[in-house]
Amino acid sequence: MKSARTLQQLASRSAGVIGAPFSGGQPRAGVERGPDLIRAAGLLTRLQEQGCAVKDYGNLQVAGGEALLDRVQRVRSVGEANRKLSEAVQEVKRDGHTCVMLGGDHSLAIGSIHGHAAAVGDLSVLWVDAHADINTPLSSGTGNIHGQPMSYLLHELQDQIPVQPSFSWIRPCVSAKDVVYIGLRDLDPAEHYLLKRLGVKVFSMTEVDQLGVARVMEETCDYLSDKVKKPIHLSYDVDAIDPSVTPATGTPVAGGLTYREGVYIAEHIAQTGLLSAVDLVEVNPLLCSEAGVSSTVSTAITLLLACFGRLRQGAHPPAYRLPEP
Numbered sequence: 001m002k003s004a005r006t007l008q009q010l011a012s013r014s015a016g017v018i019g020a021p022f023s024g025g026q027p028r029a030g031v032e033r034g035p036d037l038i039r040a041a042g043l044l045t046r047l048q049e050q051g052c053a054v055k056d057y058g059n060l061q062v063a064g065g066e067a068l069l070d071r072v073q074r075v076r077s078v079g080e081a082n083r084k085l086s087e088a089v090q091e092v093k094r095d096g097h098t099c100v101m102l103g104g105d106h107s108l109a110i111g112s113i114h115g116h117a118a119a120v121g122d123l124s125v126l127w128v129d130a131h132a133d134i135n136t137p138l139s140s141g142t143g144n145i146h147g148q149p150m151s152y153l154l155h156e157l158q159d160q161i162p163v164q165p166s167f168s169w170i171r172p173c174v175s176a177k178d179v180v181y182i183g184l185r186d187l188d189p190a191e192h193y194l195l196k197r198l199g200v201k202v203f204s205m206t207e208v209d210q211l212g213v214a215r216v217m218e219e220t221c222d223y224l225s226d227k228v229k230k231p232i233h234l235s236y237d238v239d240a241i242d243p244s245v246t247p248a249t250g251t252p253v254a255g256g257l258t259y260r261e262g263v264y265i266a267e268h269i270a271q272t273g274l275l276s277a278v279d280l281v282e283v284n285p286l287l288c289s290e291a292g293v294s295s296t297v298s299t300a301i302t303l304l305l306a307c308f309g310r311l312r313q314g315a316h317p318p319a320y321r322l323p324e325p
Contacts, residue, residue, distance in 0.1 A: 015047055015308060016097030018088050019059035022081045024074040025107025025146035028250045030286030035059055035102035037285055041297050043304060052308045055097060060084050078145045079166025082111030086169075089115030089277065100304060103281030105250070106133055107145040109235045110152045110170065116277045117173035120231050124224040124274075125153075125179045128265055129237040130253040132184055132191045132202075136160040139190035146282075150179070156198050176200050178230065180220050182265060183208065183240040186253045205255055213261040217268040224274075231276035234269055234307065238282050238300055247288040248296035259299060266306035278307050 019035030036059075047054050062081040085101070089112055092099040101112045106129070117123050127133070127150065134150040136157060137143075151157045155172040176198040185205040187195075195202055201223055203216045211219075224232065241262045243252035257265075269275050280300050285293040306312075 013051065013308075014053040014055070014097045015100050016092035016095060017044065017054065017056045017100045017102065018085070018092060019057075019102045020062065020081070020085055020104040020108045020112075021059050022062045022077075022104040022108060024063075024077040024081065025105040025149075026144045026250055028284060028287065030284040031103065031105050031250060031282060033285055034104060034281070034283035037283060037293075037297050038102050038280070038300055038304075041301055043301050046301065046305060047308060050305065050308065050310050055092075055095070057088060057092060060088060075145070075164050076166045078107050078110075079164065079169075082108060082114070083166070083169050085111030086115035086118065090119045093119035093277070098275060098308070099277035100307075101277070101279045101281075103279060103283075105146040106235070106237050106279075106281045107149055108281060109133070109149040109279055110145075112277065112279050113149075113153050113233050113235070114170055114173055116231075116233050120276060122228075122230050123174060123178065123276075124230045124232045125174055126182065126220065126224070126232060126234045126265075126269060127179060128182045128234070128240045128257075128262075130183055130186050130239045130256055131237070131251065132181060132187050132195060133237075134191050134194050134200075135188060136190075136194075137162055137164070139188070139194075141188065150174075151194075154179075154198070157194070178224070180223060182216060182220065183257050185255055186251075205257075208257065208261065213257075213264050214268075217265060221268070221272055225272075229274060232269060232272065232274045233277045233279075234266070234275060235279040236266070236281070236303060238280070238296060241299060246283075246296040246299050247292035248285055249282045250284050250287060251282075259302075262299070263302055263306050263312065266303045267311060270307050270309050275307060278304065280304055 021032040023032040136151040181202045238246045239249045242256035
């Protein structure tokens with residue numbers, strides 16, 4: 001029987017890729033094209049070229065969306081998509097792979113993290129994003145669930161989540177003390193309040209500027225492994241990176257991580273040996289020029305390659321051309 005350490009080492013060399021072409025957590029069409037764009041740009045081949053075994057589990061078959069229901073947008077389709085994703089992630093983890101979830105919008109982190117925790121137990125979560133995505137259904141000003149996934153996952157916010165259609169399957173699975181945010185720079189007042197009240201570890205862009213990304217990652221890893229070294233779930237929204245680099249996304253915010261800082265985060269987490277699953281979400285090719293889509297997709301691939309041990313030989317993402325329609 002393989003030891004837990006041996007299984008983790010094997011998983012770090014094998015990627016189980018799930019596409020989740022779902023846009024129902026937010027109002028903009030196009031983000032559902034993210035998984036196929038990232039695959040078409042050569043992700044699977046490039047992972048294999050750096051010595052990583054790859055199994056592609058294909059795309060989830062998910063529905064679109066329905067109308068507003070009690071202040072929460074498209075709750076039924078979001079709940080059902082995340083239930084399917086949770087089951088798919090559990091399968092990937094049972095097969096012994098590091099799970100790679102290609103979104104789709106960030107509401108999909110509900111199912112991705114839930115399925116990961118169901119498969120392996122307690123997790124640490126590193127959330128790299130311009131936004132905290134910790135609004136509750138009652139505090140959200142828009143009702144868009146891509147701004148709420150963390151509230152569905154945290155034990156401490158269970159009493160803030162009303163009973164909703166298609167969400168009876170989910171139970172909170174993450175503790176606030178096991179979460180670290182990096183890159184925050186656009187928070188709602190309710191999110192400021194919740195992060196403070198729960199004592200969540202946050203490195204906003206102000207802290208990244210003050211400390212430097214190397215110090216931020218040292219402190220992040222020290223914090224996450226202070227008592228028990230748990231498997232790490234990295235949930236990476238491309239809008240964490242400055243929109244000068246990744247403009248093809250639905251909620252860009254100026255002043256984000258540089259390309260080098262963003263890749264360094266992935267490189268550093270890979271070197272811990274604890275990375276067990278990664279989400280890459282919110283690539284939307286309908287929101288900018290072809291050049292902007294190229295830069296965004298290329299950066300997304302470089303981030304994922306770094307998660308599996310690739311160290312940079314140069315400072316720029318590889319060139320990429322959009323596939324013909």
